[in-house]
Amino acid sequence: MEQGTFRVKAGLAEMLKGGVIMDVTTPEQAKIAEQAGACAVMALERVPADIRAAGGVARMADPTIVLKIMDAVTIPVMAKARIGHFVEAQILESLGVDYIDESEVLTPADDKFHINKHNFKVPFVCGARNLGEALRRIGEGSAMIRTKGEPGTGNVVEAVKHIRLVMSEIRLLQNLPDDEVAAFAKNIGAPLEFVRETKKLGRLPVVNFAAGGIATPADAALMMQLGCDGIFVGSGIFKSADPAGRAKAIVAATTYYNDPKVLADVSRDLGEAMPGLEIANIAPSERMQERGW
Amino acid sequence: MKIGVLALQGAFREHRWMLERCGAEAVEVRKPGDLDGLAGLVIPGGESTTIGKMLVDWGLMDKIKDRAAAGMAIYGTCAGMILLAKDIIGSDQPRLGLMDITVRRNAFGRQRESFEADLEVPEFGAAPVRAVFIRAPYIESAGPDVKIMAAVDDNIVIARQGNFLVTAFHPELTADDRIHKYFIAMIQGKA
Numbered sequence: 214m215e216q217g218t219f220r221v222k223a224g225l226a227e228m229l230k231g232g233v234i235m236d237v238t239t240p241e242q243a244k245i246a247e248q249a250g251a252c253a254v255m256a257l258e259r260v261p262a263d264i265r266a267a268g269g270v271a272r273m274a275d276p277t278i279v280l281k282i283m284d285a286v287t288i289p290v291m292a293k294a295r296i297g298h299f300v301e302a303q304i305l306e307s308l309g310v311d312y313i314d315e316s317e318v319l320t321p322a323d324d325k326f327h328i329n330k331h332n333f334k335v336p337f338v339c340g341a342r343n344l345g346e347a348l349r350r351i352g353e354g355s356a357m358i359r360t361k362g363e364p365g366t367g368n369v370v371e372a373v374k375h376i377r378l379v380m381s382e383i384r385l386l387q388n389l390p391d392d393e394v395a396a397f398a399k400n401i402g403a404p405l406e407f408v409r410e411t412k413k414l415g416r417l418p419v420v421n422f423a424a425g426g427i428a429t430p431a432d433a434a435l436m437m438q439l440g441c442d443g444i445f446v447g448s449g450i451f452k453s454a455d456p457a458g459r460a461k462a463i464v465a466a467t468t469y470y471n472d473p474k475v476l477a478d479v480s481r482d483l484g485e486a487m488p489g490l491e492i493a494n495i496a497p498s499e500r501m502q503e504r505g506w
Numbered sequence: 507m508k509i510g511v512l513a514l515q516g517a518f519r520e521h522r523w524m525l526e527r528c529g530a531e532a533v534e535v536r537k538p539g540d541l542d543g544l545a546g547l548v549i550p551g552g553e554s555t556t557i558g559k560m561l562v563d564w565g566l567m568d569k570i571k572d573r574a575a576a577g578m579a580i581y582g583t584c585a586g587m588i589l590l591a592k593d594i595i596g597s598d599q600p601r602l603g604l605m606d607i608t609v610r611r612n613a614f615g616r617q618r619e620s621f622e623a624d625l626e627v628p629e630f631g632a633a634p635v636r637a638v639f640i641r642a643p644y645i646e647s648a649g650p651d652v653k654i655m656a657a658v659d660d661n662i663v664i665a666r667q668g669n670f671l672v673t674a675f676h677p678e679l680t681a682d683d684r685i686h687k688y689f690i691a692m693i694q695g696k697a
Contacts, residue, residue, distance in 0.1 A: 215622050216621045224640045225641065227520065228551045228585075230519070252516075289616075311617035336617065465563075469536065
């Protein structure tokens with residue numbers, strides 16, 4: 214019997230596919246998310262929009278909050294550690310969380326290195342804006358990838374940019390002759406073995422979710438049609454007028470993403486979406502997606 | 507032979523690939539009409555609470571029960587096993603309840619305790635089955651009509667009752683297609 218193998222780690226992400234992972238900050242929110250059909254929740258002290266508003270250094274949540282949320286639901290519970298902060302990750306692993314998000318939403322703890330995720334039994338998900346970044350994270354042991362988007366904005370444009378770029382780089386790679394693959398790997402700064410595997414599979418070697426700006430059922434379906442395997446919704450649910458209704462609608466939109474009639478139905482009468490932010494009005498130094506190396 | 511894969515949430519893509527590799531025609535099932543003409547249905551791993559709610563909301567629950575009563579075979583992995591169980595310990599979540607089994611969810615623990623192991627399954631030959639358990643359930647007790655095919659420390663992880671087959675683990679995450687071939691043979695009346 215073997216625990217913590219890469220197949221077991223990546224396997225949980227496979228089971229989350231076609232589903233919606235929702236940010237929650239209290240046990241009550243976690244129950245609303247589970248009731249609405251979330252396939253997992255992300256336990257946080259603050260959602261990204263509030264982290265953005267609060268400023269300062271954002272850190273791992275208080276373990277009490279994470280444990281209370283784990284007690285409240287039967288679905289998997291994820292939690293965030295700062296980029297490079299392997300001790301926060303050790304603490305989260307010891308609590309028994311099901312996935313760790315090494316996340317740019319929190320303030321990075323290391324300006325050069327990410328966590329060596331091979332050292333853990335618990336699986337990790339990491340953000341990426343392009344194929345090179347995704348494959349570097351997989352090389353470090355990440356068992357799941359998500360687009361970075363721009364968290365806490367309710368603006369899907371950056372997430373769209375990131376999934377389009379990843380998919381277009383994969384298509385380019387697939388058309389390269391084998392002789393040119395090593396140079397391609399060098400140019401995107403990615404480990405050659407995972408570049409080769411991506412070429413063979415025609416997709417990332419692990420599950421790839423959308424994150425960072427999804428606020429409506431239509432946003433979720435857009436990301437699915439662009440090739441994502443599932444959806445993270447951060448601030449989009451509990452910063453909206455009707456969290457339970459919106460959560461359920463986004464779950465439906467993630468399954469029926471190719472069915473405009475269903476999408477029209479579930480998009481009706483949801484009330485106000487979260488307030489959105491124009492990306493151009495966020496100073497480059499305030500953009501969370503720039504964090505990570 | 508046309509076999510459906512319930513595609514509401516979870517690892518349905520891998521089951522589709524596996525069925526196609528075994529020579530079956532595999533179709534994704536999201537709406538009640540998709541069940542017409544299917545000889546069998548696979549219910550994949552995923553979140554049983556998510557899938558169960560969607561079965562009710564999208565009118566699939568009763569239709570699947572009707573089709574099963576009319577002879578459609580069903581194979582459930584992990585969440586699929588939970589959804590086929592009559593009794594789920596400590597939960598009132600929606601279910602098909604077609605098999606006389608009592609299951610415990612997340613029975614081996616959380617993700618940290620998830621594992622892979624070799625299972626001896628006489629029906630599938632001498633080579634062990636490499637079984638991947640992910641926050642997996644097991645069957646705590648089964649009725650007299652249920653055939654127990656494998657267990658881990660006395661906890662049942664493969665079982666069959668008539669036209670219904672369940673595994674607590676995920677053969678679709680490995681290259682071993684013997685369980686899918688067994689399911690196809692079941693549909694053909696050869697197993």
